Amino acid sequence: MKNIFELMKKCPLFDKMDDxxxxxxLKSPHTKIQDFSKxxxxxxxxxxxDAVGIILSGSVQIVRNDYFGxxxxxxxxxxxxxxxxxxxxxxxxAMPVSVVSVTxxxxxLIKPKDILNDNPDLSSFHTKLTSNLLxxxxxxxxxxxxxxxxxxxxxxxxxxxxxxxxxxxLNNSDNFTIPYDRQALADFLEVDRSAxxxxxxxxxxxxxxxxxxxxxxxxxxxG
Amino acid sequence: MKNIFELMKKCPLFDKMDDxxxxxxLKSPHTKIQDFSKxxxxxxxxxxxDAVGIILSGSVQIVRNDYFGxxxxxxxxxxxxxxxxxxxxxxxxAMPVSVVSVTxxxxxLIKPKDILNDNPDLSSFHTKLTSNLLxxxxxxxxxxxxxxxxxxxxxxxxxxxxxxxxxxxLNNSDNFTIPYDRQALADFLEVDRSAxxxxxxxxxxxxxxxxxxxxxxxxxxxG
DNA sequence: GCAAGTATGTTGTAAATCCAACAAACGGAG
DNA sequence: CTCCGTTTGTTGGATTTACAACATACTTGC
Numbered sequence: 001m002k003n004i005f006e007l008m009k010k011c012p013l014f015d016k017m018d019d020x021x022x023x024x025x026l027k028s029p030h031t032k033i034q035d036f037s038k039x040x041x042x043x044x045x046x047x048x049x050d051a052v053g054i055i056l057s058g059s060v061q062i063v064r065n066d067y068f069g070x071x072x073x074x075x076x077x078x079x080x081x082x083x084x085x086x087x088x089x090x091x092x093x094a095m096p097v098s099v100v101s102v103t104x105x106x107x108x109l110i111k112p113k114d115i116l117n118d119n120p121d122l123s124s125f126h127t128k129l130t131s132n133l134l135x136x137x138x139x140x141x142x143x144x145x146x147x148x149x150x151x152x153x154x155x156x157x158x159x160x161x162x163x164x165x166x167x168x169x170l171n172n173s174d175n176f177t178i179p180y181d182r183q184a185l186a187d188f189l190e191v192d193r194s195a196x197x198x199x200x201x202x203x204x205x206x207x208x209x210x211x212x213x214x215x216x217x218x219x220x221x222x223g
Numbered sequence: 224m225k226n227i228f229e230l231m232k233k234c235p236l237f238d239k240m241d242d243x244x245x246x247x248x249l250k251s252p253h254t255k256i257q258d259f260s261k262x263x264x265x266x267x268x269x270x271x272x273d274a275v276g277i278i279l280s281g282s283v284q285i286v287r288n289d290y291f292g293x294x295x296x297x298x299x300x301x302x303x304x305x306x307x308x309x310x311x312x313x314x315x316x317a318m319p320v321s322v323v324s325v326t327x328x329x330x331x332l333i334k335p336k337d338i339l340n341d342n343p344d345l346s347s348f349h350t351k352l353t354s355n356l357l358x359x360x361x362x363x364x365x366x367x368x369x370x371x372x373x374x375x376x377x378x379x380x381x382x383x384x385x386x387x388x389x390x391x392x393l394n395n396s397d398n399f400t401i402p403y404d405r406q407a408l409a410d411f412l413e414v415d416r417s418a419x420x421x422x423x424x425x426x427x428x429x430x431x432x433x434x435x436x437x438x439x440x441x442x443x444x445x446g
Numbered sequence: 447g448c449a450a451g452t453a454t455g456t457t458g459t460a461a462a463t464c465c466a467a468c469a470a471a472c473g474g475a476g
Numbered sequence: 477c478t479c480c481g482t483t484t485g486t487t488g489g490a491t492t493t494a495c496a497a498c499a500t501a502c503t504t505g506c
Binding site: 405420 | 452453455457
Binding site for chain 3: 477478479480481482483484485486487488489490491492493494495496497498499500501502503504505506
């Protein structure tokens, strides 16, 4: 097993914290570390929102499901990021979304409020936590904004292009591999898979993109 | 003119701050108060994201516009809330959205980073600001999640119903007035206005809702 | 009260999307 | 390598939505 301490130090939630503080978190009875297999549900929609998840290894999807089985993928979260923090700190009782493990993953679940209650002496801890959380939540806010920008496009084609351009920007290259298979991409873009697949084929035929499974390339127009 | 001080004290960004701190903000050369008329642009997409907006009176919409003139309303922000804080604190240079005044409004624009630089002595100020911001950004995060939940619905009818149910919850009543006219609602739900209007009529005919302009009522099914 | 402008509702047609079913390509297990 | 489950691509028909044009209702300023 990898050194949990080293993994924790990489996590933005624990930024600038010292070993003593990390130890308090790690040793707290309100902290547990759990392994999840591919496609396993980490937290169910409707479940209690009392623990923040820290991805030590692997990755998870934040999803919501319709009454008619339409899956909506809200976000993809990788190690060493965290999830569910917004619901915990906003005192939401029930999770409005589910969290599903995409790969095999190891996840630390902590109850920061309980930890703080048990350790009223750790005043610096609270300050650091607040400031780290602000940075994290701000960044998530930007990601949600980007997701809204993409799904706000009125046509499937525009959604695909908006998504691909954001990925190109993220990868600093017109050549990149996306972290979704076709069904997951459709669930992220909120469109039908087969229609999306057809539209991707059209874009390829029109010479706007190249694609092979999850690998994409944006073709620049000649000026 | 209303007492600015009183208005500031109502704003969650300044929660728990004392008069001295408020005065520093108010008197700073990095703070300005400006009046905007209905439909006037407060900040343009692409403009610099260096100032946080505080709505002293009135309300604004956060919007984005397509190349083909499709308006997308991302959020509606009322007094005494704030806007643009995410972009300022995430060090985004260019605003990815526009801010438009919905009614006549008075807005305070502050550059918190400059203020902090000018006043290195105000350490408590920084702590309070961070903790207030965390609460605000967390809450916005929840609102963005809700917006995503609504626009993720695949049909216009489902979008309308999801929106109306969230409004009913917000108002704690099945009788409520929505803050959008038809075009704005369509721009928020990311659908065509006339198609939406037709769908609302259908819902009315089917006895699922009652509506008169911006007033709606959800009809409970009899068990 | 009237006129002009704005907002909302209605309708028919064109276009886009969903859906279901299937074909083809791929990847792992044995 | 072959088999089999999974992923991706393709197609046609049903459904939904967008679009444009117009009718009606409401609002505001005079």
